[in-house]
Amino acid sequence: MSASLSRAINVLKKVIDAPIASYLNSCVHCGLCAEACLFYTETHDPKYTPIHKLEPLRRLYRQEYTLIGRLLKAIGLAKPITDAELEEWKELVYNSCTMCGRCSLVCPVGNDIVYMVRRLREGMAIAGHAPQGMITVTKRAIETGSPMGIKLPALKFQLSQIKAETGIEIPLDQEGAEYMLLLSSMEVINFPEFITAVAKIMRQAGKTWTLCSEAFEATNSGIQIGVSEIAEEIVSRIVDGAEKLRVKTVISPECGHAFTALRWEGPNLIGRPYRFKVRHILEVLDEFREQGILKTSGPEDARMTFHDPCQIVRMGGVIEPQRRLMQMVAKDFVEMPDSGKYNWCCGGGGGVSANEDAKELQLIAFQRKKEQLEAVKAERLVTACANCRIVLEEGMERYRMDVPLVGLTELIADHLVEANNVGGTG
Amino acid sequence: MNEFQLLAFARGIGFQIAVAIFLMGMMLRLTEIYSLGRKPNLAEPRLVSGASGWHTLYRRFAPPPGMLQTAYITYIGGYVFHIGFMMVFLLFAQHIKMIQELTGLSWPPLPAPIIDFITVVTLVAMLVVLVDRVRAPVKRFLSGFGDYLAWTITFLPVLTGYLAVKHLFLSYTTLLALHIVSVEIFLVLLPFTKIAHTATVWPSRWFNGNTNGRKGVPV
Numbered sequence: 001m002s003a004s005l006s007r008a009i010n011v012l013k014k015v016i017d018a019p020i021a022s023y024l025n026s027c028v029h030c031g032l033c034a035e036a037c038l039f040y041t042e043t044h045d046p047k048y049t050p051i052h053k054l055e056p057l058r059r060l061y062r063q064e065y066t067l068i069g070r071l072l073k074a075i076g077l078a079k080p081i082t083d084a085e086l087e088e089w090k091e092l093v094y095n096s097c098t099m100c101g102r103c104s105l106v107c108p109v110g111n112d113i114v115y116m117v118r119r120l121r122e123g124m125a126i127a128g129h130a131p132q133g134m135i136t137v138t139k140r141a142i143e144t145g146s147p148m149g150i151k152l153p154a155l156k157f158q159l160s161q162i163k164a165e166t167g168i169e170i171p172l173d174q175e176g177a178e179y180m181l182l183l184s185s186m187e188v189i190n191f192p193e194f195i196t197a198v199a200k201i202m203r204q205a206g207k208t209w210t211l212c213s214e215a216f217e218a219t220n221s222g223i224q225i226g227v228s229e230i231a232e233e234i235v236s237r238i239v240d241g242a243e244k245l246r247v248k249t250v251i252s253p254e255c256g257h258a259f260t261a262l263r264w265e266g267p268n269l270i271g272r273p274y275r276f277k278v279r280h281i282l283e284v285l286d287e288f289r290e291q292g293i294l295k296t297s298g299p300e301d302a303r304m305t306f307h308d309p310c311q312i313v314r315m316g317g318v319i320e321p322q323r324r325l326m327q328m329v330a331k332d333f334v335e336m337p338d339s340g341k342y343n344w345c346c347g348g349g350g351g352v353s354a355n356e357d358a359k360e361l362q363l364i365a366f367q368r369k370k371e372q373l374e375a376v377k378a379e380r381l382v383t384a385c386a387n388c389r390i391v392l393e394e395g396m397e398r399y400r401m402d403v404p405l406v407g408l409t410e411l412i413a414d415h416l417v418e419a420n421n422v423g424g425t426g
Numbered sequence: 427m428n429e430f431q432l433l434a435f436a437r438g439i440g441f442q443i444a445v446a447i448f449l450m451g452m453m454l455r456l457t458e459i460y461s462l463g464r465k466p467n468l469a470e471p472r473l474v475s476g477a478s479g480w481h482t483l484y485r486r487f488a489p490p491p492g493m494l495q496t497a498y499i500t501y502i503g504g505y506v507f508h509i510g511f512m513m514v515f516l517l518f519a520q521h522i523k524m525i526q527e528l529t530g531l532s533w534p535p536l537p538a539p540i541i542d543f544i545t546v547v548t549l550v551a552m553l554v555v556l557v558d559r560v561r562a563p564v565k566r567f568l569s570g571f572g573d574y575l576a577w578t579i580t581f582l583p584v585l586t587g588y589l590a591v592k593h594l595f596l597s598y599t600t601l602l603a604l605h606i607v608s609v610e611i612f613l614v615l616l617p618f619t620k621i622a623h624t625a626t627v628w629p630s631r632w633f634n635g636n637t638n639g640r641k642g643v644p645v
Contacts (some may be wrong), residue, residue, distance in 0.1 A: 019633040021459040026623045026630040029573050030504070031564035035496050046567035066458055068618055104638075104643055106490045109502075109623055110482060110631030264641055267468035277470070316643030317472050340535055342491060387548075 005083045008127035012060050015119040023111040024058050027051055031101040034112055038344055038368040039096040039361065044290040050103035050113045053092040056081050057120045061326075086129040093117060094126055094131050095358035099224075099350035100310035105341065114315075121226025130225050131355040138221040138230060140288060146217045147238070147354070148185035155183075155216055158192050165264060168199045171282060173245065174210035179284070180247040180276075181211055182218035182262070184255035186386035192252060197413030198293040201285065204416050215241030218253050220261035224351035232269040235262060242276050249277040251284055254407050256311030256385040265314065280312055281409055282384055286321030291327065296328045304330040305378035305386065306408070307369070307386035307392060308343035322384060322408060329415045329420075332381075336372040344368045348391030366395035385407045429600040436606035444610035451617030456625065464633075472642035482635020482645055483628060499562075503555040510548030511584065514541060518587075538591075545588045552581050576620040582608040 001009075019106040034040040035050040046052070062069035063078045072078040124130055137147040144151055159170045171177065179202070187194045202209045215237045222231030244252045252259040252372055263278045279287075288294035306326055312318045319340055326333045337343060347365035352358045367391070373381065381403045383389055427435070445624035494501050515521055526532040535541075556577055559565045586608050588594075590601035617621060638645040 015562050016462065017464040018460045018462040019464055019630070019637070021462050022626045022630045022633060025455070025459060028576075028620055028623055029559075029565065031562065031568055032493065032497055032500060033562045035493060036490075040564070044563070046564045049564050049568060052568060065462065067454060099465050104491055104634060107634075108486055108489075109627045110486050112634040114527040115634075115637065264469045267470075268465065271468060272469070276433040314643060315641070317474070317477075317638075319643070338492065341645075400623040 002083055004127040005081070005086070008086060008123040008129075009060065009081065011126045012057060012120070013064055013120055014066060014122035016057070016061050019063060019112065020057070020116055020119065023109075023113070023116060024054075024326075026109040026111055028109065030108060031094055033107055033111075036101075036102040036106040038100075038347060038365045042365050043361075048096050050097070050117070050337060053089070053097060054113070054116050056085060057116060057123075057304065058087055061129065075235045083127065083129075085373070086124055086125050086127055087123060090124065090129050090131065091357075092184060093120055094351065095355060095361055097350055098310065098347060098352050099315075100345035101315045102342070103383075105314060113299045118223075118226065122228060123226075125226040131236050131351075133357070134221070134225045134351045135237070135354045135356045137351075138225045138227065141217075141219070141234060142230060146188075147183045147219050147221045148189060150185045151186050152213050152216075155188055155211070156215075158195070159190055162192060162196050162199075165332055166196055168196060168203075169321050170195060170199055171208075171210040171215050172385050174208065175245050177208040177210040177245065177247050179207060179209035179249050179251050180242050180245055181209055181251045181253065181281075182258065183211070183216050184219045184258055184386045185217060186390060187253055187255070188216075188394050191254075191386055191389065191407060191410075192425070193410050194407055197410040198281065198408075200413045201288070201294065201409070204295065206289045207288075207293075210245060210247070211309060212241035212245055214244070218255055218262065220258060220265075221351070221354075223261040223265060224257060224354070228269060230260060231265065235266040238262060239266070239270060239274065242274075245349035247276055249279055249284070250274075252278060252280045254281060254384045254386055254389075256309040256316070256387060259318075260311040260315050268384070272348040273378055280316065280318050280384075282312070282321045282325065285325055285409065285412060289324060294328075294412070295417040297417050298415055299329050300380075300415075302379040302380055303332045303334060303377065304380045305334050305336050305373070305376050306339070307336070307346065307381060307383040307388060308339060308341075308384060309388045310343065310349055312346050312384060313343060325395045325408060325412060326382065329411055334378060336375045337375050338372065344372060346388045346391040347395065347400075348387060353391050355385055362391070363398050366398065370399050370401065371396060373401065379401060381405045382411055384410050400404070429597060429603055432607070433599055433603035436603050440607065440610055444613045445586065448613040448616060451614070451623065452622075455617045455622055458578055459626065460629065465635070469640065471640040474639070474642035474644065477635075477639035477642055477644040479632035479634075479636035479639060481639070482631045485635070486631050486645070499554065499558045500625060503551050503558065506551035507548055507555060508553060508601045510544050511580070513544050514548060514584065514587070517541065542588075542591070545584060545591075549581070549588065552577070552584070556581075572620050575615070579608070579615055579619070580621065583612055 037050050039048040063073045090113050097117050103113040140149050141147040220234045233284050259280045267273050347362045352362050489501050517536040520540045563580050586605035590605045
């Protein structure tokens, strides 16, 4: 057995817990999870059935943790897991799984399949069987603090550009601010208007907020690739930054995995609860709305729909705030079929969009989203995840769809009552 | 061994051995599974009405929106055969009598013609789900020896029970003996085959519902 395979098996043995054992014993191969997975529904290839993606984990569990499996292994009747098999499974575990969690929502016996995929990725990654694109991104995140290599000078440059264009001074390292905003690299580079939008909203709400120069990046590549140590390191940077600045609430940006990683996995990664709250930007905006400090005007007549990012909605629990916010700015807000917690993934989550090997499959899977969009004939598409935005734009370009796309935070900011009267905050 | 000896064995020592293996097997399997434990969740929970492990225990009985139309054979076949199997087991007069002898508990049975009808429907539903398993690409792809073994050892007690009651093909004594033996095979293999899901499905639903319920997602 190679050293890498040995490491993989050791990691997998450690991550198998009672829920995983219970799930693996409960599966009756009904195949319903396939109908919930866009990689199956758009290809009709049975190999993309979610529970099948866990086959190496199932066999290892059986061989290590059941009496009969151990007996079969002892007499040489159990099929051992090999490096070649894990390499083959890379396509199933990484390329064709966005960790959207839809399979976990429909399984009649209650199996949380995405939880098991996440654990299987831990073994795959440690053995070097993760896609090269994700390995590169993860290394960059550790070395530079950002999966896209965005360092502090690049952020400061963007902030100076925002100031030059809008007159807004973005607060940096303000101790004692109520909120600390995190960003995804994509927002810094591709969607800096998100930062401007938050600044305008905070200004109107009269709230103090800041960015942290030592922890502005929210994306957690460690979660996506499946290396808990790296995920912990990335979360720890944020925790250290937030505690140093003594903020009350850390705001996760419009990025799905960043939110799940920080809000739901973070405390378990660092081994203790936070001393601050974590809220997604949509939750913060909804709180402002409820408090009457988010004032908008001029709801648009255009027919709008909302793409629910899986990690924010199904995996993150932010289901209703975006709907209430949409009602503030859209007179004709229409829900796609299977919206809310049943929404279909854009096809690029879970690191798939960072994986060149998966690009073609991602675009095939996008047909499900295309179908959803065509069903409502929206004139404008709104979402709240920078990665979803990129993937949706790629998909719509491939299928020649002409639906303008905007982030919800920006849309809200565009409708602020005093949108033109902004200045520095913090 | 003639049919009378087989029946005596099945009703006597055979039954005792089967029940003993079943009980010890279940204890072993459940210990193997649940002694693995799980780490405490340190993330601050989000409390939402209807989002918990307990809600998921019953919520998963119902198909999610659109799934019934997509996979109607799986759902309807599954409902019919599970409910039919339990009704025949728990509401047939002879079964209630046996349970009363073992435990002292009893309840009113369903009339024999109704039990006959339910048995036939259950057998048909089981045959339909078997054909579907062989024909549907995903199920055929996923299925292995364990899946067909589980189907066989579940089907045989229902079939032999019906044949015995109707005195079809073989003598009543032989069919009754075969029925009891098939039930004993079912009991012996239950903990070690896919039929173990009868026990693990409940904690599985609870774990999933609890994990996602903490996030405020009713699943």
